[in-house]
Amino acid sequence: MQIEALLFDKDGTLFDFGKTWNVWCAGVIRHFADGDADRGQAIAKAIGFDLATQTFLPSSLAIAGTNREVAEVIAAQLPNPDVDAVDSYIAHAAARAPLAEAVELAPYLTKLRDHGLKLGVMTNDTEMGARAHLTHTGVYDLFDLVLGSDSGHGAKPDPDPLLAFARHVGIAPERVAMVGDSTHDLIAGRAAGMPTVGVLTGMAGPETLAPYATVVLENIGEIPAWLGL
Structure with missing residues (x-):
């Protein structure tokens, strides 16, 4: 070959992946939960993130999905869903993620x-x-x-x-x-x-x-x- x-x-x-994105995802969930614990749990479940261990589940959409796909499942858990706004936020947050x-x-x-x-x-x-x-x-x-x-x-x-x-x-x-x-x-x-x-x-x-x-x-x-x- x-x-x-x-x-x-x-x-x-x-x-x-884990060392770079676990911390980032926890921060994104906190941002969109905005102090609402139930909403935070719903977002975590939709993404495939374990809040107890602060780690992604192996089946998480975020592992191989696009930013847009992640934005869509987050927005679906919000009282005023705006996929474009969520997409923009996570894209800029991802650009600042800690890198391992x-x-x-x-x-x-x-x-x-x-x-x-x-x-x-x-x-x-x-x-x-x-x-x-x-x-x-x-x-x-x-x-x-x-x-x-x-x-x-x-x-x-x-x-x-x-x-x-x-x-x-x-x-x-x-x-x-x-x-x-x-x-x-x-x-x-x-x-x-x-x-x-x-x-x-x-x-x-x-x-x-x-x-x-x-x-x-x-x-x-x-x-x-x-x-x-």
């Missing part, structure tokens, strides 16, 4: 580029959020293309945004590996004709990812050895 490019999911892949890198990203990505690999990000987060997170960690310029669910190519599990990346870098899909922590990532990769790499820095275990993955690794740090670099 000759891999010439790597396309990464963001949350749960480049960044450890899965590995030290700058030297890791530099090493991959030094081996001639093209690199990209495709996330179901907004493009604004992705750009903010990657810029904050000092790695945005190491990617050839960064796409969000609002970049005009759709969202995973559809393969279209993955194919858009392959076209952008001029590499056949079968030589682009899709790397992600959720079945959405891997299903999209397989539909695009790409090898798929599952990583365990999200909420899904190996038994969930394995049926859709060419290989399942502990984290992205194991990819160079898998490629024989």
Whole structure:
């Protein structure tokens, strides 16, 4: 298998999902609950978040869903639902979320580029959020293309945004590996004709990812050895 490019999911892949997003989600729920405990419980249940442990449930919509999908389920629990306002709030809050890198990203990505690999990000987060997170960690310029669910190519599990990346870098899909922590990532990769790499820095275990993955690794740090670099 000759891999010439790597396309990464963001949350749960480049960044450890739980360490990054549990605190963020608890804050979002507090904001929209506005002191109403019952409303807070309803929002948490709709998102798939355990308020007692302050962690996402493995089945949470937020793990692989788009910001818009999360906004819709939150808005449905509010007395005056305004999906656009909720969507805007969570997008800007997400751009300021605390970040826990899965590995030290700058030297890791530099090493991959030094081996001639093209690199990209495709996330179901907004493009604004992705750009903010990657810029904050000092790695945005190491990617050839960064796409969000609002970049005009759709969202995973559809393969279209993955194919858009392959076209952008001029590499056949079968030589682009899709790397992600959720079945959405891997299903999209397989539909695009790409090898798929599952990583365990999200909420899904190996038994969930394995049926859709060419290989399942502990984290992205194991990819160079898998490629024989």
